[in-house]
Amino acid sequence: MQNSETDVLMSEVEAFRDSARSFLGRQSTHARIRTLRDVPRGFERDIWQQICDAGWPAILVPEERGGLGLGLLHAAAVLEEVGRALLPEPVIGAGMLPILILADLPPSPAGDELLAAALAGDTLAGAAWQERDGVAEPSGPQTVAWREGGRIVLQGRKSWVVPGQAADGWLVTAGMDGGETALLWVPADTPGVSCDVQPRVDGSPMGLVTFENAIVEAASLLAVGPTAVRALERGVETARLLQAAELLGVAREAFDTTLEYLKTRAQFGRPIGANQALQHRMVDAYLQLELAEAGLRQAIGDATDAPRLLPAAASRAKARCAEAALQITRLAVQFHGAMGYTDECAIGLYLKRAMHLASWLGNAPAHRDRYLRLQYDQIPVANDQPTDIPAAGRETDWSTIDESRFRAMVRGFFRTHYPPELRNPPQRLHWLEIRDWYMTLSRQGWLAPSWPREHGGMALPPDKLLAFIEEQEDWGVARMPDQGLINLGPLLITHGTEDQKRHWLPRILSGEHIWCQGYSEPNAGSDLAALRTEAIADGDDFIVNGQKIWTTLAQDATHIFMLVRTGKFAKRQEGISFLLADLSSPGVTVRPIRNIAGEEEFCEVYFDNVRVPQANLVGALHQGWHVAKSLLGHERIFIGSPKTSQYAMGQLRALAEANGVLDDPVFTARFSQLQLDLADLRALYGRFADIVKRGEELPPSVSLLKIWASETYTRIGVALMEVAGDHGGAGAMVSFGTRSLNPLAPLMNALVTTIYGGTNEIQRNILSRQVLGLPV
Structure with a gap:
């Protein structure tokens, strides 16, 4: 997408966000939330009508089906604001899930009429598909249906139905015609249908719907077989993705409220936010918030660009946003002290909403496990064949070359010229070990990719520079003694005199x-x-x-x-x-x-x-x-590259396979968490990389990247050492099946990354003061 198109899209998204914020500011108050949680319905129908009039349920519905035909970013922006405001009305359960299912079905008189009524707010529909806890796929229901004359009879039970007693009816899944999944519309007043309340900690309306020989007309059958399953699955996955956005909104509002409290609440004559221990914990909460946002944005992008990735994207986003919301809201209660544990303090409402949302449609551990099973993290094998590599790149205008072609060119050069025995070395190499490669790059004119051409560099624009670095790391190119190239050279070019540039720069090259x-x-x-x-x-x-x-x-x-x-x-x-x-x-x-x-x-x-x-x-x-x-910002994004962690994860997987622990549920839970940590590191890195690509100055918040990258690398290193068993203390290359590796090398390398470039504690100090604005 071109920059101008991106700008237009984001402007539209922010307009939706602003509209939602304005609406919610008028309608959703903490007093209303407290009142409605004691009401069986749990929300107000007239407010629901206003939500439908605002077009929220229509955002993702194609225009030809009566919707707005917009994208996930628009819907997520609205749901974030819903999370911030703790809106009691079930926007996902009644406004997104059933409507998306109906819109995904082939046009039919009954389905079209029901879709139009739901979009208009005349019919309040829900989806009754869930019979088990967790993230079980919405197929193979135990509820059954059979034909009797010109009617259909249902027998069974559905749990966690939203909305519950307030609904006019539900889209119900049932096994029918030899076990195929059928999708039926069942009005709430159908004889044989009952709905009991399933209490939620935040007062959200949910129901346990029972069908005892409930009879509906044959026209209630909307779809059977793959058509029904596909619509239901896509609707549920989209609901999970939007649920992640709502959780992000809950987390962000709880964080902002607590941050302001730390700045204003005083004890012993000082704001409590001046306490370094509290500052560092708030930085860690902020890091979780930013990881959740980066992961959600990337998941939305993946699901938009490749719909087949929607299930994995939904699990990835739900797991991270649920974890962030629970961590931040629990921290918020603690930081508000004893008052935070009282019902009159609003922060408890956010904790309870986070608990409800984090549990419904699968909790974080379940989604981490599912994310791993879906192998969302597999990276496509690149084409490493050499392609039209210039004999010497000093005169090439790299800005005119497509990025994919540029990457293929760089990979081809590495494949041809980089010594294979030096790929992914377990430690920093000395000058005598890497000198020949240094001189190979020098002769090619590729030694100083960021330097201007007049000083002997490649003059790579920011996007190509980032691509060059990423391809180096993907190929396992060892880091050279490069302080002259990445630090001193650019400094002299910017701050040095002409004599200094003439004297020092050529000698570096x-x-x-x-x-x-x-x-x-x-x-x-x-x-x-x-x-x-x-x-x-x-x-x-x-x-x-x-x-x-x-x-x-x-x-x-x-x-x-x-x-x-x-x-x-x-x-x-x-x-x-x-x-x-x-x-x-x-x-x-x-x-x-x-x-x-x-x-x-x-x-x-x-x-x-x-x-x-x-x-x-x-x-x-x-x-x-x-x-x-x-230099410091660019040093931190260099340290924050996900490639070292990615390589270590490859080693961990290989070692786990060799040792037969990939089927161990304890290890699998840990491995799935690390996979998610790595995925979100890539997403966070991508956000700061985009800033570099635009040629803008990196903000102080880049310190988040340094913290998460180094600590993720350390966690992977610890896991690798432990999976190695007795070999974890060997301190040397060890053979596991057909592969040899040093199981201690990643951990040893990772330890120092938390220190250099400014220790992680110093980074937290920077963030607490320069980004969060906490008092000294």
């Missing part, structure tokens, strides 16, 4: 200079403003003294870019400068640090009266903080 990053210091890990390495002007030089630590692969580097203190000011971030230094200078000592995996990936770098030319200062004196922080 030629491999003459290999760079490392000198930010962290002892006792100043994530707190960069606390650094103490000092640079004092002396003639044309600076004299540098101090120490850097956790400097990745410094033993392989020729140069270091670093933050140094050049002045003392009231704000610690001032007085920091950005400086380039040659590691072969007298007074520099590099000492490797062996990490817990036994590898020498990090180093300490000591500076003892090291002379560095003042010409190596990048940007203005004392302004290094502003120069350096422009």
